[in-house]
Amino acid sequence: MSGVIGFLRRVGSRTVDMVWRLGFATRFFGLVLLYSGQSFRRLHLTIREIYFAGVLSLLIILVSGLFVGMVLGLQGYETLQRFGSSDALGVLVALSLTRELGPVVAGLLFASRAGSAITAEIGLMKVTEQLKAMDMMAVSPIARVVAPRFWGGVVSMPLLAALFTAMGILGGWLIGVVFIGVDDGAFWSQMQAAVDFRYDVMNGVIKSIVFGVAVSLIAVFEGYDCTPTAEGVSRAITRTVVSSALAILALDFVLTSFMFRGQS
Amino acid sequence: MSRTVLDLWVGFFVVIGAAALLFLSLKVGSFSGFNSSNTYVLQAPFDNIGGLKVRAPVKSAGVVVGRVAEIRFDPATYRAVVSFSVDARYAFPRDTIATILTSGLLGEQYVGLEPGGDVDMLGEGDTVMITQSAVVLEKLIGQFMFDRAAE
């Protein structure tokens, strides 16, 4: 009996806790937007963060994109040739990448490469009282530290996703056309005929923007909100990666069901 | 790291990102949805549209000339009304026949336009009067077996 009550109490306090944090995060998001002016007026602050979030993630994004595309090429060919339609390999690779794999996998990689770094940096600044010192110097840490990192992430993510997708298509082409010998013309022309710019490419880009906002917000929030100890920072980093992954997958489901509902 | 090197890297990153987007929009995808400014909309009633979907291509002589924009059910006639936009460069005579066809045996379905010989052309909002419904495979097979049985 007491076990049941204890369990219920834990569930209850967890729920209350979660709602609290959600409320905090929303308020924090509002503050970040409110204090974003500086990130645009003093562009070099944001450019610096684009370097850390975007440029430093390039390598992992390009390499993983290439490999995911090559695997898609191999597996897709394997399946398609059973139905005698290996010419459609380009379509398969391009559609799966532009619509789903590009934004989602790039988002997951971005969360673990750049999101965790943002959380760690802000968290450590909190531990070493740098945020308090800044606040004491009449410089808002949200405007000076948080907002540029947020916007750096928001700008980087769609570009990284586009690079991932493009790299993946090249990888699929490499395997399909260069190594297996699918017809080059068929590969590209079928792809072009089946992939619509507005419907497939743009929706993928919109997804990547949404994921960029979500991951960047989670990363800066977890860093800013962490318990200011070494353990608190490490836990915040873990939370960033886990919540980002969950957020990406959940948002992907929601967006997909809106974007591609009952159509082709 | 000096500010110039940083700016250079970020500039490089943004340029290749933009190039990737350009690659996706030009080489991978195509602007199939013709600009609504230079298309006109036609309608065609069908008894049965089979598996036709919105955004399916509209072809004439095998060339894509438009896209299906909307499919609805008309409760007055109990028929399906398909609206599709056609590239303004192409005009079709009034007695054009609209047919729902399938590319390959199991491929996607599309609307085929077969031009007639009328001198008047179809304009914005007009209805294609002569239509031929989709061939529903189950019906076809059913008919085939029925015919065999009858022989």
Add this chain to the structure above:
Amino acid sequence: MTVARQDFLVDLRAVRFAYGEREILRGIDLSVRRGQVVAIMGGSGCGKTTLLRLIGGQLRASAGQVVVDGADLAGLSRAALYGLRRRMGMLFQFGALFTDMSVFDNVAFPLREHTDLPPELVRALVLMKLNAVGLRGAEALSPAELSGGMARRVALARAIALDPMLIMYDEPFAGLDPISLGVIGQLIRRLNDALGASSIMVTHDIHESLEIVDYVYFVSDGRIVARGTPDEIRASDDPFVHQFVHAEADGPVPFHYPAPSLAASLLGEVGA
């Protein structure tokens, strides 16, 4: 001592403060006259850093008034508070240097954020401040390459970058060798007089600070337990002051954080 209230740059009246349930300050009356250097002393964990945070407006008093330059902090908007803070400098206990910037950029930070000075002028000012703390040669180092004492001196240079009216030092002498200690002590006094500023200094180094300050407060158990000018302190026979000046382990200032007796804790552990 009858002084008009406006002579006080900082004026705390019956200030109370608690972290959650635990009350740290239980009625502090403390004031700093313009131009003075005031030292706050007290045992570790007695709430000195907390007191500075209250004066800086980073914490809100749960009761009582904190008045800085005539403005009650409780009633200030965020913008007004930031306006006030531009005229305050704070040396944090652990330096709190920005780790992603060089020493030079750290000291230049307040100048770049709050003024539109041309880069050459910023450079000249920063080098002057660094020179004052004896670290002009270290401008290109990153904070990770500094020793604890050097980091504190850089933080000191940063705190005075904007020539503030009120400078707060949280343990400026910790981690300094005797030579630097004397130099920094003199620097604090000279800065204060040259800038026409007022200073509050939290410190444990009673002998060094008695040389340079105008007034001393002793904090214990959330209250001011002794106060006076350096001469009064030296002559005092107050047990607190005596314990501090002579660094005695036994006395009114408890060495232990409040807890049940050691024997009781250990027995309780075994019994459980």
